[in-house]
Amino acid sequence: MKKQSLTIETKKQSDLKSTPFSPISDINLTSSAIFSRYVPKDSYLTVDDIVSIDSDEYISSFLNEGELPYWYDISEQINNKSLTVKNGDYISIASVATHPSVPSEFIVTQAKVLKFFESTEKNKSSRLPSYHIILALTLPEILNIERALLEPGKLKLLLTTNLINSGDSDVATYTLTRQVTRGDPIAKSDYEELSNNVTSFRTKTAGFGLAELLSEAVYKNDYPAGTLLTADMIANPNDFDFPLFFLKKNELPYWFDVTELVNSGLFYAKRNDFVSFILVTSPNNSKSNTPKSTVSKVIANDIRVLHLTPTQKMNGEVTYSLVLALDAATLLKLETAKKTGELIVVLSSNLTESGEMKGNFSSNKFDDNGPAVNALRGSL
Numbered sequence: 156m157k158k159q160s161l162t163i164e165t166k167k168q169s170d171l172k173s174t175p176f177s178p179i180s181d182i183n184l185t186s187s188a189i190f191s192r193y194v195p196k197d198s199y200l201t202v203d204d205i206v207s208i209d210s211d212e213y214i215s216s217f218l219n220e221g222e223l224p225y226w227y228d229i230s231e232q233i234n235n236k237s238l239t240v241k242n243g244d245y246i247s248i249a250s251v252a253t254h255p256s257v258p259s260e261f262i263v264t265q266a267k268v269l270k271f272f273e274s275t276e277k278n279k280s281s282r283l284p285s286y287h288i289i290l291a292l293t294l295p296e297i298l299n300i301e302r303a304l305l306e307p308g309k310l311k312l313l314l315t316t317n318l319i320n321s322g323d324s325d326v327a328t329y330t331l332t333r334q335v336t337r338g339d340p341i342a343k344s345d346y347e348e349l350s351n352n353v354t355s356f357r358t359k360t361a362g363f364g365l366a367e368l369l370s371e372a373v374y375k376n377d378y379p380a381g382t383l384l385t386a387d388m389i390a391n392p393n394d395f396d397f398p399l400f401f402l403k404k405n406e407l408p409y410w411f412d413v414t415e416l417v418n419s420g421l422f423y424a425k426r427n428d429f430v431s432f433i434l435v436t437s438p439n440n441s442k443s444n445t446p447k448s449t450v451s452k453v454i455a456n457d458i459r460v461l462h463l464t465p466t467q468k469m470n471g472e473v474t475y476s477l478v479l480a481l482d483a484a485t486l487l488k489l490e491t492a493k494k495t496g497e498l499i500v501v502l503s504s505n506l507t508e509s510g511e512m513k514g515n516f517s518s519n520k521f522d523d524n525g526p527a528v529n530a531l532r533g534s535l
């Protein structure tokens with residue numbers, strides 16, 4: 156029902172005589188409301204002409220000949236965020252075998268979601284909300300689903316809204332063979348190809364191809380076994396948000412430019428390395444004849460590295476950012492330190508317990524009476 160198809164008129168009830176009508180106050184004009192039957196132009200609407208989404212007639216209005224409504228519990232998929240669905244989506248269901256000798260196949264393809272709703276009853280086991288969908292299915296499709304549900308040890312049902320018909324071309328589809336966790340590295344043993352004996356499918360916009368899977372790629376969220384693997388579930392090292400998937404609770408990301416250090420061959424770090432920050436300052440000296448002194452101090456130690464990110468600019472220049480995991484207090488300390496002196500980053504493994512540098516670093520760079528420190532040179 157579209158409001159632009161309607162006009163409002165004010166009439167005296169006596170003028171309407173025997174013409175069927177309902178006052179506006181009795182008609183629920185929601186965006187999801189539909190017409191229950193053919194209504195000629197210039198007719199007055201009645202409550203019987205309109206079906207709201209909460210009505211039992213609403214579901215049957217969308218059923219084609221030979222289709223039946225089928226209620227399916229998707230609480231687990233919604234609560235673990237492995238499925239997003241709304242009214243009008245199309246869902247395919249696959250029986251995913253847990254034994255290599257049993258074929259996996261789609262048993263329902265492109266079933267329309269007539270209604271998605273949250274149940275009033277909570278899951279007794281998890282106390283999380285319960286969610287259901289009502290699908291338009293044929294009787295053979297319903298029987299196939301019920302038959303699969305009778306053998307939970309052998310088959311699992313896979314729901315996905317990410318499938319659309321791709322014609323006659325044969326496109327590989329992959330499903331997870333195990334429960335995976337956010338930030339887990341992706342291994343070949345995590346997924347298997349799902350054979351499709353009904354028709355060929357491809358994934359919407361965010362499809363998954365093995366060529367798109369780069370080394371060190373990780374999962375963006377937690378996904379249960381049997382989930383269809385799509386590209387939007389995967390974070391590759393060249394993605395801007397890649398480091399964010401390694402953050403722990405109460406950690407914040409912090410970007411620090413290390414372009415000069417990396418290009419000069421003085422610095423390299425990888426994920427889960429630890430770095431320390433040295434603040435170099437030049438305090439004011441009241442004795443004018445005394446050379447300006449410098450003071451160095453380790454102000455942050457053992458900070459976890461999330462990623463060393465290269466970024467290529469339009470002119471071809473490559474810059475490097477060290478992405479770190481910090482708590483709020485350390486982040487504030489580093490930002491404040493930037494305004495008072497020069498921040499130098501080093502691998503924590505190159506510092507002694509007393510804060511001195513290991514290796515071939517020149518220690519006089521940090522003497523109080525030495526020259527101002529502009530760079531830290533040495534092998535890291």
